[in-house]
Amino acid sequence: MINIEQLSKSFGTNKVLEDVNISFEKGKVYGIVGENGAGKTTLFRCIAGLESHTGHVSCDYDILKNHLGFLPTEPFFFQRMTGREYLQLLCIARHEKGQDFDVKNIFDLPLDQYAANYSTGMKKKLALLGILLQTNDYYILDEPFNGVDIQSNILITEIIIKLKSLGKIVIISSHIFSTLSDTCDEIHLLKNHRFEKKVLKEEFERLAKEMKDVTIGDKIERLGF
Amino acid sequence: MRYYFSLQGKMLHRRFVEFGVQPLVGYALVVLVFIGLSLYLFNKIDFAAYLYVFFGLSSISALSERRRNEFLETSFSKKKYLATRTVENMLMALPFAVFLLYKIQLLLAALLLLAAMLMAVIRWRNSFVLSIPTPFYKRPFEFAVGFRKTLLLFLLALFVLFQAIAVDNFNLGAFSLALVFLICMSFYSEPENLYYVWIFAQKPHAFLFEKIRTALLYTTILSFPILAILIAFYPENMWILMVIQCLGYLYLSAIILAKYSAYPQPMSVPQGLLLGASFALPPLLIVTIPFFYKKSTEQLKGILG
Numbered sequence: 001m002i003n004i005e006q007l008s009k010s011f012g013t014n015k016v017l018e019d020v021n022i023s024f025e026k027g028k029v030y031g032i033v034g035e036n037g038a039g040k041t042t043l044f045r046c047i048a049g050l051e052s053h054t055g056h057v058s059c060d061y062d063i064l065k066n067h068l069g070f071l072p073t074e075p076f077f078f079q080r081m082t083g084r085e086y087l088q089l090l091c092i093a094r095h096e097k098g099q100d101f102d103v104k105n106i107f108d109l110p111l112d113q114y115a116a117n118y119s120t121g122m123k124k125k126l127a128l129l130g131i132l133l134q135t136n137d138y139y140i141l142d143e144p145f146n147g148v149d150i151q152s153n154i155l156i157t158e159i160i161i162k163l164k165s166l167g168k169i170v171i172i173s174s175h176i177f178s179t180l181s182d183t184c185d186e187i188h189l190l191k192n193h194r195f196e197k198k199v200l201k202e203e204f205e206r207l208a209k210e211m212k213d214v215t216i217g218d219k220i221e222r223l224g225f
Numbered sequence: 226m227r228y229y230f231s232l233q234g235k236m237l238h239r240r241f242v243e244f245g246v247q248p249l250v251g252y253a254l255v256v257l258v259f260i261g262l263s264l265y266l267f268n269k270i271d272f273a274a275y276l277y278v279f280f281g282l283s284s285i286s287a288l289s290e291r292r293r294n295e296f297l298e299t300s301f302s303k304k305k306y307l308a309t310r311t312v313e314n315m316l317m318a319l320p321f322a323v324f325l326l327y328k329i330q331l332l333l334a335a336l337l338l339l340a341a342m343l344m345a346v347i348r349w350r351n352s353f354v355l356s357i358p359t360p361f362y363k364r365p366f367e368f369a370v371g372f373r374k375t376l377l378l379f380l381l382a383l384f385v386l387f388q389a390i391a392v393d394n395f396n397l398g399a400f401s402l403a404l405v406f407l408i409c410m411s412f413y414s415e416p417e418n419l420y421y422v423w424i425f426a427q428k429p430h431a432f433l434f435e436k437i438r439t440a441l442l443y444t445t446i447l448s449f450p451i452l453a454i455l456i457a458f459y460p461e462n463m464w465i466l467m468v469i470q471c472l473g474y475l476y477l478s479a480i481i482l483a484k485y486s487a488y489p490q491p492m493s494v495p496q497g498l499l500l501g502a503s504f505a506l507p508p509l510l511i512v513t514i515p516f517f518y519k520k521s522t523e524q525l526k527g528i529l530g
Binding site: 063095 | 356357362363364365366369370373374417418419420421423424425426427527528530
């Protein structure tokens, strides 16, 4: 379980998160939605311990980050580091030895080429593969489907479902609603610095319609087409 | 074009401010360090002028990075792009050329300026399909990445070594060994992306120990051939070579610890000065290494837990 209590985060005078409270349970997949700038990535970075914050984040272990696989929105790769070296680095960082990267290269990535030269989708797949090889208990996937081809999208969806069946906690953000409805048990709407709404699977359709109505409003008419 | 260069100036200005230095003091320091290092190089090394041209070209090549040039090419017309690139390459080459003129190396100065102009026109293709293999796969990333970036410098160190043996100049040979250590130290000059430290499930002391162990092991792999050749040719100077090797290890450890003592920020000016003082006066390392170690563990505690 991951438990978040009264988490708040500001950048200078800009308040991003305020008094966020939420619990994530084992064997469940959670979707986090919100507009651009709502604070999803900041929340993920706070949970991961990559941002300082007030409030409390706890889990079944003393140090959460040592059991967390974090897929950032835009993974960073050093110039002239191969995909294989990236996987090796992520594995030794978590004491995972003896992995056969060629066998586990499920996305058919060119592992001996420089990762920085990969396409956006390939970078995402490499970063995802890296945290999967670490065999974590918790996963935060920030936009895992972004820039990824349809075939890999299908594969990623199946991976998430498998992680759930293995009792892992998976937290995802995505701007593509269908990817969340296919995988999540709950979707939480982040708005005005905190979670404003929690929606269970049976209500996903209603949420999608509600979001569409609110988002579109009269904006298309305002363009004057 | 004027706006582009004023923007570059502003960005440089900001870098000094971020570094904690008054920009005017920063510019003065850069000029002084440049002149100091240039004088040192020409006083100590026989082939300094050639090395100097190499360093000049290396600095200019940093401006030829593919994505940077693609951005400039799409932002400016072809004429303006070429003009901008030529001017910035010439600006980068100018200090080196002026110093070569001061040393009455007219031909090399002219060649450097000509190369700078040509490098503005040449489009570099650095999207290699295959990567350069290295023996550093087991513990990425510093040496695997750094070695590929500085491969030419390693070749230069070997060239200097063979020149040293050819002209029977031990000092030049010792310089080639020191150069390998300097190159390896440069792998640790910049703080890496926070994610690459955060991923480690280690306590700060174990993390630092592993970083230093890897650095010493891989530096040994790179420096040992040069050391062995020098010992074979100059056995009477073996103790000097051992001192260089040991000092190299200590400096390398100090620079790693200094980097993480400020992490994730770049090293501050006082930290840089302290490190510089330790390099100039090695006995100071007895104090600075434990100091940087203590600071590093404190800094890393917040990231590694």
